[in-house]
Amino acid sequence: MKRIAIAALVATALSATAFAQSVGEKTGVNSALGISPKTEDFVKEAAMSDLLEIESAKIAQQKGNPDEKKFADQLIADHTKTSNELKELVPPDMKVALPSGLDDSAKKKLDKLRDTKAEDFAGQYDPMQVSAHKDAVSLFQRYAEGGADPKLKDWASKTLPALQHHLGMAQELDKNRK
Numbered sequence: 135m136k137r138i139a140i141a142a143l144v145a146t147a148l149s150a151t152a153f154a155q156s157v158g159e160k161t162g163v164n165s166a167l168g169i170s171p172k173t174e175d176f177v178k179e180a181a182m183s184d185l186l187e188i189e190s191a192k193i194a195q196q197k198g199n200p201d202e203k204k205f206a207d208q209l210i211a212d213h214t215k216t217s218n219e220l221k222e223l224v225p226p227d228m229k230v231a232l233p234s235g236l237d238d239s240a241k242k243k244l245d246k247l248r249d250t251k252a253e254d255f256a257g258q259y260d261p262m263q264v265s266a267h268k269d270a271v272s273l274f275q276r277y278a279e280g281g282a283d284p285k286l287k288d289w290a291s292k293t294l295p296a297l298q299h300h301l302g303m304a305q306e307l308d309k310n311r312k
Contacts, residue, residue, distance in 0.1 A: 170280030171273065174230040177220065177286070181232045183270050184217040186240045190262065193247045197255040201310070205263075205303055212296055219293075223285050256311045263304035270297045 171179065191206035198206060224232060236244065243262060250258045271294065278291035
């Protein structure tokens with residue numbers, strides 16, 4: 135049944151090129167298949183990821199243990215830097231504007247973190263960071279390998295090592311929590 139659902143989703147995603155990339159990126163099909171995102175999708179997802187990382191790190195600065203607070207400080211610095219760089223690199227003719235705020239999914243994640251007691255915070259935050267950084271590494275890697283905009287492609291490639299470092303740090307936090 136799962137294969138049928140995935141096959142149907144892939145067929146739907148591949149049937150309309152302009153629509154496919156957005157659906158594929160939202161559903162994770164592009165990531166699973168290793169397909170490079172459209173520039174508009176890459177920019178939107180990268181910007182949303184930065185916003186979520188910065189806001190979740192602010193919560194970690196208040197509720198986290200000393201290691202999470204140190205991690206949060208680095209995330210705020212690094213993701214603020216990449217947000218500013220991305221703003222400078224967005225092609226002027228791009229049809230999609232950078233998001234100015236979090237989407238509903240990101241807001242729900244932040245609400246869950248805010249509602250978590252400090253003693254239970256690591257159990258929510260650490261796995262969330264592992265998942266978020268796996269997604270970010272996949273997104274940046276796929277765009278660095280096959281993106282359409284040369285400047286953004288180069289930036290994705292240069293940004294990837296920092297995201298991989300964040301992923302390793304998040305995995306270490308999560309491992310030490312257990």
